[in-house]
Amino acid sequence: MAVLYSKEKDGSLKELTRTEVVLNSLNPKWITKYTMTYYFETVQNLVFRVYDIDTQFHNQDVKMLKLEEQDFLGEASCTLAQIVTKSDRALIMDLVCGEQSSSQARAPKFGKLTVFAEESISSKTTVELKLRCSELESKDLFSKSDPFLVVSKTTESGMVVPICKTEVINNDHSPSWKPMILNIQQIGSKENPLIIECYDFNSNGKHSLIGKIQKSLLDLEKLHSARIGANLFIPTATGPKQENKVLKSQLFVESYSEKVQYTFLDYLASGYELNFMVAIDFTASNGNPRLPDSLHYIDPSGRPNAYQRAILDVGEVLQFYDTDKRFPAWGFGARPIDGPVSHCFNLNGSSTYCEVEGIQGIMMAYVSALHNVSLAGPTLFGPVITSAAHIASQSLTNNERKYFVLLIITDGVITDLQETKDALVQAADLPLSILIVGVGGADFKEMEILDADKGDRLESTTGRVAVRDIVQFVPLRDVQNGDVSVVQSLLAELPSQLLEYMRFRKIQPTS
Amino acid sequence: MKPSSSSSSSRLLEITVISGENLLDNRKQPVKKNAFVNIKAESSTCNGQTTKMDKEGGSFPMWNEKLIVALPMHARHLTMEVQCKASSGIKTVGIAKVPTSDFTGGFLPEDYLHFLSYRLRDGKGEKNGIINFSLRVKNAPPQSSQSAGCAAAYSRQWTTAPVGMRSSYNSSSGVVTGIPVYPGSLSGNITNLMVNKF
Numbered sequence: 001m002a003v004l005y006s007k008e009k010d011g012s013l014k015e016l017t018r019t020e021v022v023l024n025s026l027n028p029k030w031i032t033k034y035t036m037t038y039y040f041e042t043v044q045n046l047v048f049r050v051y052d053i054d055t056q057f058h059n060q061d062v063k064m065l066k067l068e069e070q071d072f073l074g075e076a077s078c079t080l081a082q083i084v085t086k087s088d089r090a091l092i093m094d095l096v097c098g099e100q101s102s103s104q105a106r107a108p109k110f111g112k113l114t115v116f117a118e119e120s121i122s123s124k125t126t127v128e129l130k131l132r133c134s135e136l137e138s139k140d141l142f143s144k145s146d147p148f149l150v151v152s153k154t155t156e157s158g159m160v161v162p163i164c165k166t167e168v169i170n171n172d173h174s175p176s177w178k179p180m181i182l183n184i185q186q187i188g189s190k191e192n193p194l195i196i197e198c199y200d201f202n203s204n205g206k207h208s209l210i211g212k213i214q215k216s217l218l219d220l221e222k223l224h225s226a227r228i229g230a231n232l233f234i235p236t237a238t239g240p241k242q243e244n245k246v247l248k249s250q251l252f253v254e255s256y257s258e259k260v261q262y263t264f265l266d267y268l269a270s271g272y273e274l275n276f277m278v279a280i281d282f283t284a285s286n287g288n289p290r291l292p293d294s295l296h297y298i299d300p301s302g303r304p305n306a307y308q309r310a311i312l313d314v315g316e317v318l319q320f321y322d323t324d325k326r327f328p329a330w331g332f333g334a335r336p337i338d339g340p341v342s343h344c345f346n347l348n349g350s351s352t353y354c355e356v357e358g359i360q361g362i363m364m365a366y367v368s369a370l371h372n373v374s375l376a377g378p379t380l381f382g383p384v385i386t387s388a389a390h391i392a393s394q395s396l397t398n399n400e401r402k403y404f405v406l407l408i409i410t411d412g413v414i415t416d417l418q419e420t421k422d423a424l425v426q427a428a429d430l431p432l433s434i435l436i437v438g439v440g441g442a443d444f445k446e447m448e449i450l451d452a453d454k455g456d457r458l459e460s461t462t463g464r465v466a467v468r469d470i471v472q473f474v475p476l477r478d479v480q481n482g483d484v485s486v487v488q489s490l491l492a493e494l495p496s497q498l499l500e501y502m503r504f505r506k507i508q509p510t511s
Numbered sequence: 512m513k514p515s516s517s518s519s520s521s522r523l524l525e526i527t528v529i530s531g532e533n534l535l536d537n538r539k540q541p542v543k544k545n546a547f548v549n550i551k552a553e554s555s556t557c558n559g560q561t562t563k564m565d566k567e568g569g570s571f572p573m574w575n576e577k578l579i580v581a582l583p584m585h586a587r588h589l590t591m592e593v594q595c596k597a598s599s600g601i602k603t604v605g606i607a608k609v610p611t612s613d614f615t616g617g618f619l620p621e622d623y624l625h626f627l628s629y630r631l632r633d634g635k636g637e638k639n640g641i642i643n644f645s646l647r648v649k650n651a652p653p654q655s656s657q658s659a660g661c662a663a664a665y666s667r668q669w670t671t672a673p674v675g676m677r678s679s680y681n682s683s684s685g686v687v688t689g690i691p692v693y694p695g696s697l698s699g700n701i702t703n704l705m706v707n708k709f
Contacts, residue, residue: 393619394618396619397618397619429625429627430619457628462613463608463630464609464613464627464629465629466628467626467627467628467643505626
């Protein structure tokens with residue numbers, strides 16, 4: 001019998017499932033499946049333990065078995081990411097027995113364990129819906145309403161989360177919107193109720209509700225096949241008693257289709273990698289690295305500073321998606337000994353190559369660079385973004401299946417906002433995403449501009465506009481508390497950015 | 512493809528005009544219907560290409576139409592002109608000038624499918640919507656054997672910003688593309704200002 005555990009952050013093991021007992025076999029094949037959610041942005045550690053169950057316990061329920069009464073045959077551990085990045089989604093591991101540490105050069109053989117993972121089909125399914133309304137009421141005084149729809153889901157805790165929004169159709173009381181695409185996994189299931197609200201667009205941002213309706217995807221599918229409409233209603237009474245007034249207005253489902261789309265894991269399985277790159281801010285505003293109040297201060301106790309924290313948090317997740325684990329690493333805004341200020345120097349000090357080995361390599365190069373350069377300024381992003389874009393272009397020329405992720409860690413305000421925009425607009429057409437982590441207490445207004453999902457698409461000096469948003473920004477203010485969730489939210493969007501790039505170019509995850 | 516004299520003096524571009532966004536008529540009303548795109552190679556008027564009209568799309572027209580445009584080698588940009596047909600005649604909504612350097616040169620494969628979006632500007636130079644299209648250079652010259660060099664080889668030990676690199680692309684036209692080198696003057700006397708935030 002095998003037992004699956006997840007290893008929690010504090011190192012404790014939590015039992016997830018037990019397999020069935022395979023009788024009298026030295027090469028057992030278990031069929032028990034366990035369904036768990038894959039989170040790209042966290043390291044999901046798994047531990048597998050294999051036991052020999054004595055004959056006397058064979059007619060007991062596996063859940064009731066006391067593991068300490070059984071013979072322990074060995075254990076194996078891995079991360080979920082290690083399994084899903086294998087092209088056949090199967091990971092083969094050596095079993096080791098408790099006290100033998102992995103440091104022992106020749107551990108006696110305890111057999112091998114193969115773990116297989118597959119993605120459940122519901123997470124790949126998307127629904128395309130085309131909605132229209134009839135006989136909407138006028139909310140504008142002198143003209144017809146300018147309606148648009150917002151689709152929201154209710155979470156288990158009762159919170160209403162908007163997931164999709166249509167375009168605004170001007171002056172129309174029988175509007176028909178462009179198709180919207182919903183992911184079933186995002187919604188939870190086809191039975192989950194969705195709230196569809198129709199608003200009248202107001203340029204001041206105070207959109208007025210025309211009517212709403214609550215339907216699950218299943219209901220919407222039925223509306224479509226029956227070709228009937230459903231009446232919208234509007235909450236009328238204010239106060240404790242919520243009453244709904246049913247309106248004449250109706251919602252129709254013009255088309256409904258389900259489609260299985262390629263997922264992030266499909267691209268990984270077909271050999272795509274995420275390649276991690278890092279760029280570190282060495283401007284003087286960080287403070288003298290020898291003083292404890294500096295953002296670059298290396299604590300002798302070993303506690304990581306803000307920069308080290310960010311590298312570790314992002315790196316520990318991304319390293320599993322990069323097979324050679326050779327990471328380009330740069331610094332910017334510093335003056336090497338006897339040189340002018342450089343806005344993109346190799347962190348390893350080399351004149352010929354920018355790569356370092358592993359996350360540990362980045363950490364070592366970072367510390368040695370601190371000893372070798374004097375902090376200066378100004379803060380320019382253009383050169384490092386251009387260097388990263390260059391590597392991404394080169395990889396395309398070599399026909400490699402790579403998607404690049406540049407992590408920029410900075411403490412301050414950039415001086416080359418327009419140059420940075422120019423570089424980003426060009427880079428948006430490449431297999432590249434940029435994560436910016438802001439450390440320290442500066443005002444990060446510009447970073448919010450670069451992170452285009454809060455505003456307009458970036459525009460270059462020549463009038464070129466970014467085809468997609470490739471920047472994610474997050475301030476890492478409270479490092480002391482090890483605010484990991486901040487970094488996780490930064491990483492969480494990467495899979496969808498990769499998918500956006502692939503779908504744009506109609507690249508399929510075939511070999 | 513047979514290397515003819517014409518192919519060396521002009522680039523054949525396969526352009527898929529995808530869509531327009533937020534097109535306004537006279538800077539106020541959204542364009543109602545019948546928007547189309549005129550593609551012209553710099554200055555020359557003869558070899559223009561035109562998409563069909565989008566009768567329904569209004570101010571967010573969708574064309575998804577593939578056109579082949581010959582662009583003279585010396586041309587520095589391509590002009591995309593969005594027009595619309597109304598009862599009063601054909602009006603220009605906005606123009607985008609696309610620098611040739613945005614899809615040639617650089618470190619990308621010559622036949623890379625570029626997805627490009629540009630800001631449109633009306634006759635008075637005011638912003639008026641965005642045009643989205645994809646572009647591929649059809650008759651890409653064969654790549655020269657010396658490739659664009661190792662990706663990493665552009666920084667000297669603890670010295671200055673990236674050293675400009677030669678690109679093998681465009682070697683025929685003698686254009687050398689380099690990564691921007693930030694002038695050393697920027698660093699002048701910076702150390703004295705160390706207390707300031709940059």
